[in-house]
Amino acid sequence: MNNETQSDHVSRRSTLAMAASFSALASFNGASAQAQEDANDQELKSEIEAILDRTAELWRGGAKDKLLAVWDTDDPEPWYVPEEIREAFTSWPEIKAYWGPRRGGGLADFRWGYANVQVKRLAPDIALAMFDHFYELTRAGEGVAPIGGFDRCLAIFRKKADGWRYILYAQCPLGPETYVRAMREQIIKPDFDTFQERLTNK
Numbered sequence: 001m002n003n004e005t006q007s008d009h010v011s012r013r014s015t016l017a018m019a020a021s022f023s024a025l026a027s028f029n030g031a032s033a034q035a036q037e038d039a040n041d042q043e044l045k046s047e048i049e050a051i052l053d054r055t056a057e058l059w060r061g062g063a064k065d066k067l068l069a070v071w072d073t074d075d076p077e078p079w080y081v082p083e084e085i086r087e088a089f090t091s092w093p094e095i096k097a098y099w100g101p102r103r104g105g106g107l108a109d110f111r112w113g114y115a116n117v118q119v120k121r122l123a124p125d126i127a128l129a130m131f132d133h134f135y136e137l138t139r140a141g142e143g144v145a146p147i148g149g150f151d152r153c154l155a156i157f158r159k160k161a162d163g164w165r166y167i168l169y170a171q172c173p174l175g176p177e178t179y180v181r182a183m184r185e186q187i188i189k190p191d192f193d194t195f196q197e198r199l200t201n202k
Contacts, residue, residue, distance in 0.1 A: 045119045048129045048157065051164045052114050059112035064099035072158045072165035081170035083151055088170075108140040114153070125159040133171065 051070055058066045071078060073092075080089040082098065089095045117131040136148035156168040 040121075041119065044121055044127060045117060047164055048119050048127060049117055051157065051166075052117065052129075052131070056112050056114070059110050064110075067099055068096075070166055072160060072167050075158070075167045078166070079168040079170070083149075083171040083173045108138045109136075109146070111136045122156075127157045127159070127164065129153075129155045129157065131155075 055067070055070050058069060077090055078092060078095060080095045080098070082089075085098070089098060113134045115132045115134075117129060119130075120128045122128055131153055132150065133153045134148065134150040136146055138144075138146045151171050151173040154168070154170045154172060155166055157164040158167050159165075
């Protein structure tokens with residue numbers, strides 16, 4: 001015997017409709033939150049790329065002494081890890097000496113570049129960036145052909161009133177075998193795939 005009344009049926013239908021509405025609202029809110037998070041990540045990436053662009057400008061021509069402009073000079077313990085130096089620099093005197101004029105003439109020209117930036121916000125005013133880095137240079141007074149190289153970099157930035165500033169910069173070279181393999185891959189000319197396809201279709 002079915003004891004369900006018309007009002008019970010209506011009440012159940014209303015409850016199900018309300019549950020479906022709440023579920024849809026929760027799904028919408030979740031999608032909105034994800035979209036906002038993605039937008040925030042993209043905004044952070046753009047801001048970090050702007051300071052990397054400024055870094056490239058300051059390095060142009062080997063003007064290392066101007067790099068303080070993109071660092072948080074209020075930080076009492078900056079970390080700077082150049083690939084060619086065995087011990088990391090962890091003080092301003094060390095870093096400024098490295099950036100200053102060097103015996104033998106120093107750099108004549110220097111081009112600094114980056115690609116494939118990834119960012120992660122560690123705190124409201126702290127961000128981590130990882131990116132590929134390349135450089136090309138000539139040394140003053142040597143009269144030899146330019147040289148270059150590439151590696152990965154990790155950098156930590158602090159948000160200041162006038163924008164993001166470095167507090168850590170570390171070059172992270174690839175291991176010898178991986179580096180040589182990457183160099184050999186870069187030697188391949190862009191049209192090799194077309195050349196290979198032509199041979200295959202003969």
